[in-house]
Amino acid sequence: MDLTDEMLTEISYVQMSKYRTKVMKALEGNVKIPSVIAKDSGINTNHISKILSELKAHNLVECINPEVRKGRLYRLTDTGDEVVKNLEW
Numbered sequence: 001m002d003l004t005d006e007m008l009t010e011i012s013y014v015q016m017s018k019y020r021t022k023v024m025k026a027l028e029g030n031v032k033i034p035s036v037i038a039k040d041s042g043i044n045t046n047h048i049s050k051i052l053s054e055l056k057a058h059n060l061v062e063c064i065n066p067e068v069r070k071g072r073l074y075r076l077t078d079t080g081d082e083v084v085k086n087l088e089w
Helices: 005-015 018-027 034-041 045-057 078-086
Strands: 061-063 074-076
Touching: 005 018, 005 078, 018 034, 018 045, 018 061, 018 074, 018 078, 034 045, 045 061, 074 078
Parallel strands: none
Antiparallel strands: 061 074
16 A cells, blocks of 8 residues: 555654654554543653644544543544554554
């Protein structure tokens, strides 16, 4: 499968940070709240919201209930899903 330049750029962006890579991997095929993402990825909870907002800015993750303050649910976007499938582990 040929990857577009945009896709390669996003894959590279995620791979530049082990935190971003771990968060993306934790969300693969799942919908999770930040505390569960933190637990599954082994990253401190205080870092998770920053990583999620970076990934959101790149359209790799989305919040499916942004109106709530606590218990926000996050999942990979279609683009994020493609990126995870193409990450080198």
